[in-house]
Amino acid sequence: MTEIIDGNAVAADIRADLQDAISTLKDAGVTPGLATVLMSDDPASETYVSMKQRDCEEVGIDGIHVEIDPEAPAEELYETIDDLNADPDVHGILVQMPVPDHVDTRRVLRSIAPEKDADGFHPENVGRLVAGDARFKPCTPHGVQKLLESTGVDTEGKDVVVVGRSDIVGKPLANLLIQKADGGNATVTVCHSRTKDLAAKTNQADIVVAAVGVPELVTGEMLSDGVTVIDVGVNRVDADTEKGYELVGDVEFESAKEKAGAITPVPGGVGPMTRAMLLYNTVKAAGEQSDVDVELP
Numbered sequence: 001m002t003e004i005i006d007g008n009a010v011a012a013d014i015r016a017d018l019q020d021a022i023s024t025l026k027d028a029g030v031t032p033g034l035a036t037v038l039m040s041d042d043p044a045s046e047t048y049v050s051m052k053q054r055d056c057e058e059v060g061i062d063g064i065h066v067e068i069d070p071e072a073p074a075e076e077l078y079e080t081i082d083d084l085n086a087d088p089d090v091h092g093i094l095v096q097m098p099v100p101d102h103v104d105t106r107r108v109l110r111s112i113a114p115e116k117d118a119d120g121f122h123p124e125n126v127g128r129l130v131a132g133d134a135r136f137k138p139c140t141p142h143g144v145q146k147l148l149e150s151t152g153v154d155t156e157g158k159d160v161v162v163v164g165r166s167d168i169v170g171k172p173l174a175n176l177l178i179q180k181a182d183g184g185n186a187t188v189t190v191c192h193s194r195t196k197d198l199a200a201k202t203n204q205a206d207i208v209v210a211a212v213g214v215p216e217l218v219t220g221e222m223l224s225d226g227v228t229v230i231d232v233g234v235n236r237v238d239a240d241t242e243k244g245y246e247l248v249g250d251v252e253f254e255s256a257k258e259k260a261g262a263i264t265p266v267p268g269g270v271g272p273m274t275r276a277m278l279l280y281n282t283v284k285a286a287g288e289q290s291d292v293d294v295e296l297p
């Protein structure tokens with residue numbers, strides 16, 4: 001029987017475990033604070049940010065939300081980041097991506113104080129991760145590691161194929177998976193749009209992680225029996241539903257399930273884990289900034 005990996009359940013466990021750390025902080029007079037900044041009117045971005053705010057409320061993190069008109073000058077975003085950097089009640093900052101074209105994304109990532117960089121996207125934090133000295137692991141890759149661990153899938157010595165080379169998922173995940181550390185020690189192949197024969201790569205994998213943003217790119221016939229499949233994609237495709245769309249992953253679930261030993265669904269797989277690891281980074285940041293020792297799950 002194929003195991004359907006329940007990301008909602010694993011994320012709920014992590015949130016429950018974080019509650020202890022949050023209590024420790026509150027006993028020391030510190031309420032962890034996460035600022036989310038949204039400069040977009042994309043409905044998907046709005047949904048994700050409001051889910052992140054709801055998560056904060058559930059676990060007792062102070063959620064601060066800033067909305068900036070997507071037509072406003074870029075300076076408004078840069079100034080908002082400066083203000084949040086200087087605000088002692090804000091321990092973590094997340095600027096929802098993508099930002100409008102007239103905003104310099106790299107400048108945004110560079111200007112968030114590295115110690116408040118809850119996404120782990122600042123170049124200093126990217127460098128530390130690659131050097132094996134991560135401060136904040138980016139939320140989605142970290143969530144994928146936690147999901148594998150909770151499923152009892154040891155990455156050591158495994159052949160992992162990561163489909164996708166983005167700065168926020170594919171690259172950092174590949175780096176984590178090759179490290180001499182728990183959740184690492186794998187042999188990693190990173191595939192992308194110029195890969196010659198994707199199916200030949202995925203077919204020899206013990207673990208396939210799909211993170212390309214192409215709906216249902218990975219199909220059952222590209223997989224070998226017993227493979228673990230982690231689907232990072234959350235694509236909204238037009239459908240005759242109440243909302244007018246449905247969510248599909250980068251994996252064709254029905255055919256992949258026939259081959260997989262374990263597989264994550266969309267929704268309810270990696271998405272909730274990404275949000276849980278954002279809370280994790282916020283709590284970690286609050287502990288470090290206030291010199292309170294917190295135990296993290």
Ligand SMILES: Nc1nc(=O)c2c([nH]1)NC[C@@H]1CN(c3ccc(C(=O)N[C@@H](CCC(=O)O)C(=O)O)cc3)C=[N+]21
Binds near residue numbers: 266270
């Ligand atoms: N600075 C920044 N940090 C991010 O972490 C970030 C970002 N920008 N931009 C966009 C992507 C996407 N992302 C998701 C997080 C959770 C779900 C999620 O919870 N999905 C639910 C369902 C969501 C729904 O119902 O629409 C699920 O898969 O079960 C999805 C997508 C974070 N991102």
